[in-house]
Amino acid sequence: MYAGRPDRQSLRPDKLFEKMLRKKMLEPQNKNSGILRKFLFPLVRSGSQPFLHFTGTAWVIFKSSRLLINPGKRRLFQRLFKRQLYSTGVRALYINVVVGALIGILMISRLYDYFPGEALANQFGSWFVLIVIRELGPLISGLILIARSGTAVTYEIGFLKLRGEFGVLRGLGVNPAYILLLPVVIAFPVSLLIMFIYFDVVVFLSSYAMILISDSSVKFTGLSMAVLDQIQNSELLINALKALLGGLVIGLVSIHFGLKVNKDHLSISDAISTSVTIQLAVFLVLNVLLSYLAYRH
Amino acid sequence: MTVIVKNFRLAFPEKVLFDDLSLDLPDQVICGIESCVLGGTTSLLKGLAGLINGVTGQVVVSGMNIFALTEQERSQTVAIAYEEYGLLSFFNIFQNMVLPLEYHNRLDQVDIVNRLTMLCEMFEFDKQLLVCLPHELNDVQIRLVNLIRALIVSPALCLIDELDGGMHEEMIETAFRGLKEFKRTHDTTMIIATSQDTLLAQMDCAYKIEAHKLKAL
Numbered sequence: 001m002y003a004g005r006p007d008r009q010s011l012r013p014d015k016l017f018e019k020m021l022r023k024k025m026l027e028p029q030n031k032n033s034g035i036l037r038k039f040l041f042p043l044v045r046s047g048s049q050p051f052l053h054f055t056g057t058a059w060v061i062f063k064s065s066r067l068l069i070n071p072g073k074r075r076l077f078q079r080l081f082k083r084q085l086y087s088t089g090v091r092a093l094y095i096n097v098v099v100g101a102l103i104g105i106l107m108i109s110r111l112y113d114y115f116p117g118e119a120l121a122n123q124f125g126s127w128f129v130l131i132v133i134r135e136l137g138p139l140i141s142g143l144i145l146i147a148r149s150g151t152a153v154t155y156e157i158g159f160l161k162l163r164g165e166f167g168v169l170r171g172l173g174v175n176p177a178y179i180l181l182l183p184v185v186i187a188f189p190v191s192l193l194i195m196f197i198y199f200d201v202v203v204f205l206s207s208y209a210m211i212l213i214s215d216s217s218v219k220f221t222g223l224s225m226a227v228l229d230q231i232q233n234s235e236l237l238i239n240a241l242k243a244l245l246g247g248l249v250i251g252l253v254s255i256h257f258g259l260k261v262n263k264d265h266l267s268i269s270d271a272i273s274t275s276v277t278i279q280l281a282v283f284l285v286l287n288v289l290l291s292y293l294a295y296r297h
Numbered sequence: 298m299t300v301i302v303k304n305f306r307l308a309f310p311e312k313v314l315f316d317d318l319s320l321d322l323p324d325q326v327i328c329g330i331e332s333c334v335l336g337g338t339t340s341l342l343k344g345l346a347g348l349i350n351g352v353t354g355q356v357v358v359s360g361m362n363i364f365a366l367t368e369q370e371r372s373q374t375v376a377i378a379y380e381e382y383g384l385l386s387f388f389n390i391f392q393n394m395v396l397p398l399e400y401h402n403r404l405d406q407v408d409i410v411n412r413l414t415m416l417c418e419m420f421e422f423d424k425q426l427l428v429c430l431p432h433e434l435n436d437v438q439i440r441l442v443n444l445i446r447a448l449i450v451s452p453a454l455c456l457i458d459e460l461d462g463g464m465h466e467e468m469i470e471t472a473f474r475g476l477k478e479f480k481r482t483h484d485t486t487m488i489i490a491t492s493q494d495t496l497l498a499q500m501d502c503a504y505k506i507e508a509h510k511l512k513a514l
Contacts, residue, residue: 071402072399072401072402073400073402076399083387156387159386160385165386167348171346171348172397172446173368173372174396174400
């Protein structure tokens with residue numbers, strides 16, 4: 001008699017998808033499908049497996065969010081979420097300030113080479129929105145999130161997996177996805193949004209300082225109103241979407257590769273490098289795509 | 298709580314560890330299992346706790362088949378104290394110890410702290426260590442934390458792996474006294490894996506692993 005419950009591995013959504021896909025799409029339908037069976041099906045299968053695994057991970061994390069209904073479990077989650085938000089969003093302030101300040105200085109000093117002071121001050125609002133708020137802010141904040149926190153999460157999850165801490169949690173009847181993964185998936189988009197704001201504010205302040213050095217008559221309120229006038233709801237919406245989707249993708253990819261770590265220390269460094277590569281590629285494509293779709297006229 | 302193990306089989310692809318193993322323990326006993334290096338005691342304890350896939354047979358604790366319970370129900374019935382690791386590296390010792398109670402909403406904060414204080418006193422665990430992280434503790438302290446975390450849910454069956462490893466005699470005596478006190482005040486049956494003959498002699502019953510089964514010492 002088999003005493004255990006049905007094998008949980010076989011109930012995982014990615015495994016189920018995989019089974020369904022194999023049954024419905026990949027099984028040869030007739031005897032003439034030799035070439036398909038030999039070449040195409042293995043290719044499709046190997047290509048679809050990482051995607052299915054990724055989808056499965058996302059589904060398991062999403063499913064664990066139903067535990068938030070329970071007040072006791074929610075308290076525990078809040079503690080872990082705050083910890084993650086602090087290390088991902090709040091502690092990123094320093095590097096955001098440095099990068100933002102340098103970009104503000106560089107941007108204004110370059111623009112002064114091409115435009116006289118008055119023209120620059122007049123056009124500052126629209127340039128700032130076009131260059132910084134729409135493109136540079138989301139892009140550089142995302143890169144900082146990947147470099148600082150994406151790598152850290154992949155390492156952390158890999159390390160916990162290597163030490164068998166997921167198994168320890170299961171032994172305690174605690175859902176590992178709820179404790180270890182859900183806080184990351186929720187904290188990353190929120191952190192990215194916070195980082196956009198840091199970045200935009202710091203670039204504005206450093207730009208103002210640079211303009212002030214050349215033209216002391218420029219007023220802070222005038223310049224800030226010029227920027228605020230140019231910001232439309234669409235910019236806010238697209239930036240929120242970039243933060244939400246970008247944060248989710250970066251968080252999920254870092255978790256996905258952390259979970260792929262096996263019992264070998266070297267697999268952690270492999271996981272980090274692959275994870276960062278994928279995060280960069282996906283995040284850049286996402287940014288370009290959203291900007292293209294939202295701002296094409 | 299009574300513990301009945303029937304037709305227990307635990308096998309890996311390359312090796313059969315236990316086959317047709319049976320065990321019958323009455324209420325509130327401390328049962329010892331003599332352990333030796335690579336003898337399979339850790340796997341036996343994990344198997345009994347329902348933490349290994351593919352185990353067959355029955356482990357019945359207080360009339361409930363452990364393998365038929367959900368993870369949450371099982372974790373409140375059977376607890377395991379690991380020999381090494383077993384703690385969550387991103388939680389401090391206090392958070393590690395109270396996690397099962399906090400997560401499963403068993404008690405309010407005051408009762409959780411009271412229960413933890415009682416256990417720390419029972420096992421003479423230094424409360425100053427509660428704010429430390431796991432990597433700041435030595436292996437003996439980690440084992441005690443594991444033990445306290447296992448007992449904090451007042452399980453019907455507590456499985457303890459190599460309680461005495463690395464402990465000096467006085468510490469072993471204190472820990473065992475604590476276990477006897479816990480057994481007296483709670484309805485818990487304990488199975489302890491140990492290589493210490495003197496400790497085995499003090500237990501209510503003791504077994505050794507022989508020919509894939511348990512044999513009384």
